[in-house]
Amino acid sequence: MGKIxxxxxxxYLTRVRNxxxxxxxxxxxxxxxxxxxxxxYAIISQEEKSHVVNVVNASPLDLTKTFRKYNVMRPNSRxxxxxxxxxxxxxxxxxxxxxxxxxxxxxxxxxxxxxAIILVYDERPSNSTKVLIDAEVNKxxxxxxxxxxxxxxxxKDSIHSSVSVRMHSVTEVEEKGKKERRMVQQVLAxxxxxxxxxxxxxxxxxxxxxxxxxxxxRIVEVVISSVKPFQLMLGKIIGIALVGLTQFVILVTFSxxxxxxxxxxxxxxxxxxxxxxxxxxxxxxxxxxxGIFLSLIDQINLPVMxxxxxxxxxxxxxxxxSLFAAVGSAVDSESDSQQFMMPLTLPxxxxxxxxxxxxxxxNGPLAVFLSMFPLTAxxxxxxxxxxxxxxxxxxxxxxxxxxxxSFYLIVKVAAKIYRTGILMYGKKPSYKELxxxxxxxx
Amino acid sequence: MALYHIYSLxxxxxxxxxxxxxxxxxxxxxxxxxYATHIALDDVSLQIPSGKVFGMLGPNGAGKTTMxxxxxxxxxxxxxxxxxxxxxxxxxxxxxxxxLPEERGLYKKMKxxxxxxxxxxxxxxxxxxxxxxxxxxxxxxxxxxxxxxxVEELSxxxxxxxxxxxxxxxxxxxxxxxxxxxxxxxxxxxxxxDEILALKEKGTSIIISTHRMESVEELCxxxxxxxxxxxxxxxxxxxxxxxxxxxxxxxxxxxSTQDIQTVLSSGYNIQSTSHDDEEVIxxxxxxxxxxxxxxxxxxxxxxxxxxxxxxxxxxxxxxxxVQNNA
Numbered sequence: 180m181g182k183i184x185x186x187x188x189x190x191y192l193t194r195v196r197n198x199x200x201x202x203x204x205x206x207x208x209x210x211x212x213x214x215x216x217x218x219x220y221a222i223i224s225q226e227e228k229s230h231v232v233n234v235v236n237a238s239p240l241d242l243t244k245t246f247r248k249y250n251v252m253r254p255n256s257r258x259x260x261x262x263x264x265x266x267x268x269x270x271x272x273x274x275x276x277x278x279x280x281x282x283x284x285x286x287x288x289x290x291x292x293x294x295a296i297i298l299v300y301d302e303r304p305s306n307s308t309k310v311l312i313d314a315e316v317n318k319x320x321x322x323x324x325x326x327x328x329x330x331x332x333x334x335k336d337s338i339h340s341s342v343s344v345r346m347h348s349v350t351e352v353e354e355k356g357k358k359e360r361r362m363v364q365q366v367l368a369x370x371x372x373x374x375x376x377x378x379x380x381x382x383x384x385x386x387x388x389x390x391x392x393x394x395x396x397r398i399v400e401v402v403i404s405s406v407k408p409f410q411l412m413l414g415k416i417i418g419i420a421l422v423g424l425t426q427f428v429i430l431v432t433f434s435x436x437x438x439x440x441x442x443x444x445x446x447x448x449x450x451x452x453x454x455x456x457x458x459x460x461x462x463x464x465x466x467x468x469x470g471i472f473l474s475l476i477d478q479i480n481l482p483v484m485x486x487x488x489x490x491x492x493x494x495x496x497x498x499x500x501s502l503f504a505a506v507g508s509a510v511d512s513e514s515d516s517q518q519f520m521m522p523l524t525l526p527x528x529x530x531x532x533x534x535x536x537x538x539x540x541x542n543g544p545l546a547v548f549l550s551m552f553p554l555t556a557x558x559x560x561x562x563x564x565x566x567x568x569x570x571x572x573x574x575x576x577x578x579x580x581x582x583x584x585s586f587y588l589i590v591k592v593a594a595k596i597y598r599t600g601i602l603m604y605g606k607k608p609s610y611k612e613l614x615x616x617x618x619x620x621x
Numbered sequence: 622m623a624l625y626h627i628y629s630l631x632x633x634x635x636x637x638x639x640x641x642x643x644x645x646x647x648x649x650x651x652x653x654x655x656y657a658t659h660i661a662l663d664d665v666s667l668q669i670p671s672g673k674v675f676g677m678l679g680p681n682g683a684g685k686t687t688m689x690x691x692x693x694x695x696x697x698x699x700x701x702x703x704x705x706x707x708x709x710x711x712x713x714x715x716x717x718x719x720x721l722p723e724e725r726g727l728y729k730k731m732k733x734x735x736x737x738x739x740x741x742x743x744x745x746x747x748x749x750x751x752x753x754x755x756x757x758x759x760x761x762x763x764x765x766x767x768x769x770x771x772v773e774e775l776s777x778x779x780x781x782x783x784x785x786x787x788x789x790x791x792x793x794x795x796x797x798x799x800x801x802x803x804x805x806x807x808x809x810x811x812x813x814x815d816e817i818l819a820l821k822e823k824g825t826s827i828i829i830s831t832h833r834m835e836s837v838e839e840l841c842x843x844x845x846x847x848x849x850x851x852x853x854x855x856x857x858x859x860x861x862x863x864x865x866x867x868x869x870x871x872x873x874x875x876x877s878t879q880d881i882q883t884v885l886s887s888g889y890n891i892q893s894t895s896h897d898d899e900e901v902i903x904x905x906x907x908x909x910x911x912x913x914x915x916x917x918x919x920x921x922x923x924x925x926x927x928x929x930x931x932x933x934x935x936x937x938x939x940x941x942x943v944q945n946n947a
Contacts, residue, residue: 185742193731397726401787404693404720405743407712602695604724615657619696 190418390507495557508600652701676841719793873927
């Protein structure tokens with residue numbers, strides 16, 4: 180293994196084996212999962228309360244058939260019907276006994292005036308409970324009407340169908356497609372922008388800390404008597420990048436694994452809840468949107484986009500990390516670093532803040548300029564690429580070219596500051612001083 | 622005939638080359654290094670003999686550390702040339718050099734064993750070899766049980782030991798020690814001193830840089846005095862001493878009964894007289910006489926309790942040289 184390989188290995192292993200790394204990498208997804216679990220629990224626990232309805236039938240017709248059938252057909256349902264009191268007032272008075280939670284009153288002329296059906300309760304039933312009761316009442320009315328028409332209710336199930344048709348007006352279809360496509364693009368733009376921003380920030384700062392630690396520890400002089408300062412700097416930058424990627428991969432796989440496991444475990448319960456209400460189900464919505472999402476992703480040409488994303492991700496990190504390394508080498512303590520950190524974090528935060536603006540106006544002059552400037556391009560260009568309807572190839576090409584050239588120049592400058600800075604102790608350097616360091620012979 | 626000449630010439634050249642190769646492990650010729658505001662080294666030349674201890678002496682800020690960093694190829698000189706065993710100093714020589722910087726430091730969060738292995742591997746040692754050698758050193762320095770300790774759990778002195786071991790582990794031909802005795806308690810300082818001498822016995826060439834000249838006087842075979850970025854004096858310790866010989870002898874007489882002036886002849890010059898309990902201490906410069914005669918004369922004064930040549934310390938020599946140059 181080459182010396183730079185040894186350095187990368189050390190940088191990587193000491194960080195990955197670190198207690199805080201392990202804690203954060205495991206805790207991170209756990210927090211994420213905990214969040215998700217609480218959400219699922221909230222949905223479920225809300226539905227868990229059982230609900231008994233006392234049905235009071237004031238009409239001369241036998242209206243309780245449907246409800247009796249419900250009790251028999253769905254013995255495990257948390258909704259039950261009882262017929263204990265057939266007098267409205269008596270039933271209402273006995274609500275306090277808590278044997279049942281509500282009273283469903285079917286008035287004398289239920290069929291003629293279904294709007295007069297009322298549900299009386301002490302404590303308001305949950306919305307999903309009401310959806311369930313509504314469904315049964317509607318079924319009862321349907322049964323009744325069919326009976327009146329002379330249709331055997333037994334046939335009812337065979338003619339019943341539950342198709343939810345997606346509807347679009349002729350003029351709306353295209354508009355809506357565009358809108359949805361736009362939404363997907365924006366989500367991608369956000370994901371890319373935040374991804375690049377977080378990675379550069381979190382791991383760039385680690386490079387800064389690592390360099391400063393080596394300097395204040397004074398180990399650096401021993402190390403650079405064995406390797407070139409540039410090798411040490413590069414090894415550190417690459418090692419930390421690998422730590423970041425590891426953390427990222429663990430985070431994503433762990434989270435998806437646990438979340439899908441949770442979803443599978445709880446899916447039946449949720450599905451039942453959703454199915455119970457015959458209104459348009461969430462599952463349908465999600466399913467349809469996922470389909471659109473996937474077809475849009477197809478249109479967007481994800482591989483090319485990912486390539487561009489990875490390109491800016493890598494070059495953005497390398498440029499910033501070498502600048503962070505230069506700053507770390509120049510100072511003796513974190514408090515001295517403020518004046519040098521500012522010009523680094525500013526373009527980063529600025530381009531992050533400008534993300535929204537660029538999404539709205541991806542080809543405006545500011546967006547074009549920021550996607551050329553090497554310190555803002557990593558975030559701005561990935562955002563632009565995500566929301567572009569039509570790629571402006573010369574701009575993309577020029578930006579990438581600028582990125583590569585600036586990477587070369589910036590790393591060179593950073594390395595010069597670095598190799599002088601790591602051996603300078605006890606004085607708080609100024610910009611003028613850093614400038615002088617650039618001229619020292621290596 | 623002509624062929625013979627070429628042959629003898631080339632063999633002469635060969636002899637010359639091998640001579641220089643064995644004579645000096647490192648030669649630095651006319652090294653200068655300028656920083657923006659000051660000159661760190663001004664035309665300094667050093668010849669470090671093989672298998673000897675070379676003392677680079679001088680006050681703080683004289684340019685010693687800059688010189689060491691140049692030898693370690695950490696920084697490059699503005700002008701001048703360095704040769705390692707006769708050929709131009711190159712990055713390949715890194716594995717033949719061991720360096721203990723003045724400012725000691727290790728990765729605090731790293732375990733001792735792991736760290737020593739890492740530093741040894743950076744010097745080009747194979748992991749298995751490094752492990753084996755470390756065991757020997759850990760035994761020798763009574764460091765067993767430290768392997769899995771983090772550096773931050775060790776005391777300053779213990780860390781110094783670890784650092785010394787990592788410096789010599791790859792068995793460098795040239796060992797550079799910058800202020801090697803600071804931070805060690807007397808016992809460990811003696812341990813390191815013995816180790817330096819043992820390494821010298823094995824043929825290692827050693828450069829010791831220090832501003833505390835008295836601490837290395839008896840260790841060094843050769844010295845160079847550096848002051849204000851210039852070399853002001855250099856050579857073997859014997860030569861230097863000879864150069865600064867004063868011909869002053871110290872004579873201690875117990876119960877002196879006579880006046881010294883009556884005893885001494887014209888070849889002697891009394892520099893000073895002092896008293897220590899019942900002893901009288903004279904410092905006498907010999908100008909034409911001889912030490913043997915002086916002993917004889919001293920016997921007439923009373924009982925001779927001590928007689929020795931007053932040898933100037935490196936510190937004295939340094940001060941004298943600097944004053945002469947100023």
